[in-house]
Amino acid sequence: MNALNWFEIPANDLQRAIGFYQSVLGLSFTPDTCFDDVEIAVFPHSETGVGGALVKAAHLQPNAQGTIAYLGTSELDAVLARVPTAGGAVLKPKTFLHEDIGHIAVIRDSEGNTVGLHMPMQ
Template structure:
């Protein structure tokens, strides 16, 4: 296995609100696509990097007690967490040092109620 994760989907009820939330918090533009009745706001990436999307489809429901993914917050977890509340979310774990080797993490609840982490090396 060359990588453990190759795609992720963050569920959204209000697709545009969720896409705006992540565009604001991560300071990027998500590419909007529709496929098979589903809507995707795809995070930018360069191959062979992993990517994923904010996704609106009937089979996905937002929640705060399922799988936890961590988005790249390089260079600073505090900067990303500092934009969460103004974008409509809430911070549930402030910047925390995991270890010298791993770096820092933080966790927030997004505009849809999903629990999402952010990580940056030390």
């Protein structure tokens, strides 16, 4: 069992955030509205994998501090190259950690959140 089973990344402008992550990671999202008019856009995931969403809600505000979620990618260099043109910034470039772990990088998304990227060894 994984310690993490769901994550939420706050967004002030959900459509802008969707555009950022679609452009940078090449993902498709499932938009939805859940309780109390909270707007979400769900990241693709399997039923047994970790899920998450971009969330626009009054009780959540994007920020650069706090917990960092690391999103997986098999193309870290290409992803990092797309971050600035999508409205974000690379805060920590591609960094090798260990042969069992792979590479990481840290970005600021279009909403001002700090988000990690992880590319396992292949």
